[in-house]
Amino acid sequence: MIIIGELINASRKTVASAIEAQDAQAIKTLARDQFEAGAQFIDVNAGVFLDKEREYLGWVVRMVQSEVKAPCCIDSPDPKAIEEALNVHQGIAMVNSISLEKQRHDMILPLVAGTDLKVVALCMSDQGMPQTCDERLSIADRLINDLVKANIKLENIFVDLLVQPIGVKNTFGLEFLKSVKEIMTRYPGAHTVCGLSNISFGLPERKLLNQTFMIMALTQGLDAAVINPLDKRMMACIVSSEALMGKDNFCQNYLRAYRNNRLL
């Protein structure tokens, strides 16, 4: 399971304040805490700042990488902001994201073509968000084909199948789960990724739903997620799922997590 730590996101007020105040220590602490809790990538998002996003995003990348030896997941709807952040990034970043929206697609594709960058392929088009499994697969197929033609290796592609709230329509969870299984079967080597908290939007006890849905998605083959790695119960769900799926030899990781008091 590839864990992308989601906490350095300026849509969170404390993070926005830290970025505006150029509080390096606050950003570094968030980076270190997530890294030590098991995040392989640190997501960085400064999208709320609009005109200052480009300047801030690069600064955040530098602060993160001055603290931990981990790549960032550079998370922006603005291709120009992604490009500038890539210029200061060390090692192989994850680009979040290309989609089938024409403008974003045409600007991100040349940026990642022929590189070893990890690329999130977001299943969104100018026709809006897909609702069914088939709609997701149709967008994903086109994105994967475009990326492979642009010399991106399949194993560097992370398909984000877009979680939508079951509170809006009760088939949204199932359609998503089916699409994870399909992508993992059709494209061996490619990854599926998601930020899953959207599933519980509008319902009570959101953590319970998010954790349960994570286990379900893992059962279908999901192998990467944008989550809060400091959420101990969520991490325990992931560690126990991997043991149960036979992905943890002799349950070594599970037993280590237990000894380190990380299962409760």
Add this chain to the structure above:
Amino acid sequence: MIIIGELINASRKTVASAIEAQDAQAIKTLARDQFEAGAQFIDVNAGVFLDKEREYLGWVVRMVQSEVKAPCCIDSPDPKAIEEALNVHQGIAMVNSISLEKQRHDMILPLVAGTDLKVVALCMSDQGMPQTCDERLSIADRLINDLVKANIKLENIFVDLLVQPIGVKNTFGLEFLKSVKEIMTRYPGAHTVCGLSNISFGLPERKLLNQTFMIMALTQGLDAAVINPLDKRMMACIVSSEALMGKDNFCQNYLRAYRNNRLL
């Protein structure tokens, strides 16, 4: 999800004592608590008593049914004990279980043939416990065919695919999960059932593993389980899974469970 309450089992010391002392109130309380927590069937097991099992099992059935309007899941390796318990049972019981072990098979089959009884088809043969998905399917196919030929409706068959501990072999969870999906796909209308606590045998934090595995099995289509319905977190996992799988219109059950303080 069909929930079979597992608590009235004489392998639990307090239950064995209550049965020996013919403490009707203790048995009735366990029946009522499980029924009110959502159990549709009350499992009754007096297997530890050997020579007195037949006498005790019928008494337990009578005590349960004098307290709650629910059928029992009559749980015994002894066909004679099952037969005697059926004689005092009111309504349509679940018989737990037939298997491919020759003696049990030949004695249980005539007992259930042509009836409306629910029948647990345990995937065990005289060759021992199956390890792989294929071994499970081979036994299940034969059991289902035998039962259907004996005029048992498919919707009255509950296939128990036998959970085995991941601590013994790390593929045991995955092989079980695959077999659930296969049975639910091959035999629409039939049910799959299990007692899943065996999955975590020998490992720490067993509840976490059991709850996680329940969610995984539900994702594969499992629709019945022998569990402790008084375990609030386990029940919350089931209720949230059903909402996420689109089996709970407008999340009504989930919201009711929330209002009744049953999600935590």
